[in-house]
Amino acid sequence: MTASPPANLPTVPRRGVMLVLSSPSGAGKSTIAKALLARDPDISMSVSCTTRPPRPGEVDGKDYHFIDVERFQAMVAAGEFLEHARVFDNFYGTPRGAVEAALGSGRDVLFDIDWQGTQQLGQNARADLVTVFILPPSLAELERRLRTRAQDTDEVVKKRMAKAGDEMSHWFEYEYILLNTEVDRSIARVQAILDAERLKRDRQVGMAGFVNHLRGQ
Ligand code: 5GP
Numbered sequence: 327m328t329a330s331p332p333a334n335l336p337t338v339p340r341r342g343v344m345l346v347l348s349s350p351s352g353a354g355k356s357t358i359a360k361a362l363l364a365r366d367p368d369i370s371m372s373v374s375c376t377t378r379p380p381r382p383g384e385v386d387g388k389d390y391h392f393i394d395v396e397r398f399q400a401m402v403a404a405g406e407f408l409e410h411a412r413v414f415d416n417f418y419g420t421p422r423g424a425v426e427a428a429l430g431s432g433r434d435v436l437f438d439i440d441w442q443g444t445q446q447l448g449q450n451a452r453a454d455l456v457t458v459f460i461l462p463p464s465l466a467e468l469e470r471r472l473r474t475r476a477q478d479t480d481e482v483v484k485k486r487m488a489k490a491g492d493e494m495s496h497w498f499e500y501e502y503i504l505l506n507t508e509v510d511r512s513i514a515r516v517q518a519i520l521d522a523e524r525l526k527r528d529r530q531v532g533m534a535g536f537v538n539h540l541r542g543q
Pocket of ligand 1: 374375378409410411413418419420438439440442443
């Protein structure tokens with residue numbers, strides 16, 4: 327758990343980080359993302375817009391913003407998405423406004439997206455982006471995780487393994503590469519990446535003022 331500083335300690339305003347976690351399914355990305363959100367109060371998950379109907383139990387505004395196709399297309403036309411994609415018969419997009427508001431107020435945003443979404447974010451928000459690619463320790467372990475997670479047929483598991491191979495070929499497009507051999511260690515490492523990125527000079531937008539204050543100017 328990252329504790330907030332006591333009220334009497336100075337804090338220097340900073341710009342938030344857009345932290346992208348990508349991996350083939352089964353590599354442990356969701357577990358790492360969930361743990362990070364639970365232990366670090368300054369980061370929250372990006373909530374996408376989608377045109378697909380909510381599934382049972384999904385909450386509008388929490389899991390997704392559920393909108394209709396007309397509204398989605400109007401948002402595309404108005405440049406309101408940082409990235410968007412069509413997946414099967416539905417549209418999905420990352421709304422720019424919420425992310426900008428979070429970053430501007432010093433909050434970090436976590437993205438659980440694939441390499442295509444990451445490429446688009448790179449084109450639209452390069453300076454704010456920190457990208458992490460998570461790999462399984464071995465093919466056998468990936469297969470084991472895919473098999474224990476869902477009661478899929480051999481054929482479905484084979485398809486997922488093939489898709490994982492495609493996904494993994496994009497590892498080189500990411501800044502940080504992590505082998506998820508031991509999940510607690512991976513969580514600590516992603517936290518360390520985030521902490522270091524928060525300290526980058528360019529993100530510490532209030533530092534010039536703070537140093538001037540220290541120097542009595
Ligand atoms: P689902 O409908 O099962 O929630 O998601 C289907 C697919 O859409 C998943 O592969 C998911 O990663 C992807 N997806 C969800 N939100 C977004 C988004 O904002 N942008 C993009 N590019 N893909 C998304």
